[in-house]
Amino acid sequence: MKFEEEIKQSKFTSECQKATLNLIFTSGYVNNMQKDFFKPFNITNQQYNVLRILRGQHPKSISTSGIKDRMLDKNSDVSRIVDRLTLKGWVQKTVCPDDRRLVDVIITSEGLELLESMDTDVKKHNDHLGTLTEEEAKQLSELLDKVRG
CATH class of the missing domain: 1.10.10.10 (Winged helix-like DNA-binding domain superfamily/Winged helix DNA-binding domain)
Known part of the structure; x- marks a missing residue:
């Protein structure tokens, strides 16, 4: 499901604001997946x-x-x-x-x-990014590095 549908919001002040909120939302999603994964251990x-x-x-x-x-x-x-x-x-x-x-x-x-x-x-478990190709995962990682500047 698209980010906008998940948070039920379609208007953003800019694509940068949308990307920032999407990054925060996705971080929470991944953290919750991690928490659930580690619980049995x-x-x-x-x-x-x-x-x-x-x-x-x-x-x-x-x-x-x-x-x-x-x-x-x-x-x-x-x-x-x-x-x-x-x-x-x-x-x-x-x-x-x-x-x-x-x-x-x-x-x-x-x-x-x-x-x-x-x-x-x-x-x-780390393959939950499996919907991305190796090249897309590399690109995502490079973009995240760029965000942190």
Whole structure:
């Protein structure tokens, strides 16, 4: 269904306004799909993002501020997310030896196993853009990069 039909609005002040609203609307749509996808794994979008970052860093640790710099959602409370992941046994945290105000975080073998068990499902789930060709997906990504300038 077209964006205008979804929000029951046909008049916009400009194509840029329409595109901005469509981008916000689509972002919410994708976020809700992600939330529903991760629910059976007992994990949130933000927790998955932290685990993904830690897997990419593995076997090295990374500070919580380093994680925050790499997060997709820059408004996330990384300390709280790391605490929850620690309680689940998916990460370990230690005081940074160079700066005792910082906490270093590393993914555990259990966290790696969780991600590995999710990989096939995540790949299938990411195909929700499957209505786009590879070239269209590339073009969309380039346009989004251009928006962020």
